[in-house]
Amino acid sequence: MSGRKEDFSPQSQGQVKMYVCGITAYDVCHLGHARSAIVFDIVKRYLRYKGFQVTHVRNITDIDDKIIARAQKDNVSYDVIAKKYTDEYYRDMEMLGVSSADIEPNATDHIREMIQTIQGLIDKGFAYPVDGDVYFEVGKFAAYGKLSKKNTEDLMSGARVDVDERKRSPLDFALWKSSKEGEPWWESPWGKGRPGWHIECTAMSSKYLSETFDIHGGGADLIFPHHENEIAQSEAYTGKPFVKYWMHNGFITVDKEKMSKSLGNFFTIKEILEKYDPETVRYFLLTAHYRSPIEFSDVQLTEAELSIDRYYSTVTRIKDFLEAAGAAEKPGTSADLEKVLAAFKDKFHNAMNDDFNTASALGFIFELIREVNRFLDSKPSGQKAKELVVRTRELLAGIGGILNIFNRTPEEWYRSLMKVKKIAVSEEALLQKIAERQEARKQKDWARADNVRKELEDKGIILEDKKEGTAWKVKAG
């Protein structure tokens, strides 16, 4: 609310109540929706890792103008649209590997609570009914604009809103809308109608969390008017502060412009996952700070893929080492590795404690990766060296668990890349080729061996000759 970073201390010690605006179920989700979901998934995971007991609520708006419009266009009932796109949303989230929230309420299941809140606002003089609609009277709420840092005069003068004569001020917003012919409706004290957009978050957050809760999240485009209006309604109704910390994620851009439905420059989650592994998408989104805009492009996704590949290549090396390392104690560059290892957790925590700076955290991960590679290059052996490497592996895996990346085996990663890159070689055919090439290599028929390698490379497979044999992997990037 201050517009700055603040020290985090939840209302009740050890417990975090977090509400994140989900989607309006009127169309398929694009990458922008994915960013919000992924960002707050990481927030939740990290807070839990730090020992907080987190209650995460993520709502679904399943009644709204756009849903109705879509339903009319498709000539079906509004709930068919809402159901369809809610299902799509859940499917997208599952494919992306985003964990579900603890509570995922739908607006239409909370009409009663919303009516109660609206009635309360009328009783307290903050809202007024007109012809079956109910409006919130912005002028009655002195602090209006405190989140978006707008003052009401500026808003008035810049008002591009259609002036509705029945409203006392153009800034007043609907809590309840009377239903027109053919629109869905619920019975209310003001006649048949449906809730306005903002009221659901007030009603549901107080129901599932409390009147004041710790973190409220969503995309930066929700700051105004959505979150501003939520504050007004909620604080007017309860007389208590609504939210302690606001977190808004930045936009995904395409050619520097916000990815959005209206500009038509969006990529759906499904489209992207046809070309990239979900882990690549998640990693990509973590490479920039959550508040910054992030430019979507194939180059960026490709770089993310290369970075992940670097991690899995290192994991493979680690595995090879642990299987092959001799018993003789040889320390290698263990002193350097130990140093990096010792400092790593603090660095990681500092980065994440500083407003979830995942980009910085990833930097430290790659420092550790370089160091362990350096250590392995120094050809260490013995029990102590093994222990050090195992420690590194566990540390990396643990961190990966928090960021929800690096949580597969290299084999799984490469199999997934094969699929995503539509590589036209089966694993059997591949092993066959490798065997063929081994034969040629044994006979020092380098030309034939190189031919096989070239042939596979053209199909996107890279071969690596090691002491113990030849390994394959999918060419990243």
Add this chain to the structure above:
RNA sequence: GGCGGCGUACCCAAGUGGCAAGGGGGAGGUCUGCAAAACCUUUAUUCAGCGGUUCGAAUCCGCUCGCCGCCUCCA
């Protein structure tokens, strides 16, 4: 017009008062039959520009330029 944000190497990006993380790319090297992977060296005396504060600024302040967002539904 009002409000807010951003501008760091060839590209992406962290750093917000004390000698400029990390990834990708380029160049050279080590290793290898040759590769790949990995590692090493190198690639910003400089952080859009100009002033100011300070012992010291990419980091704070002011101005200028450029880009973007919100002010209407929007993650």
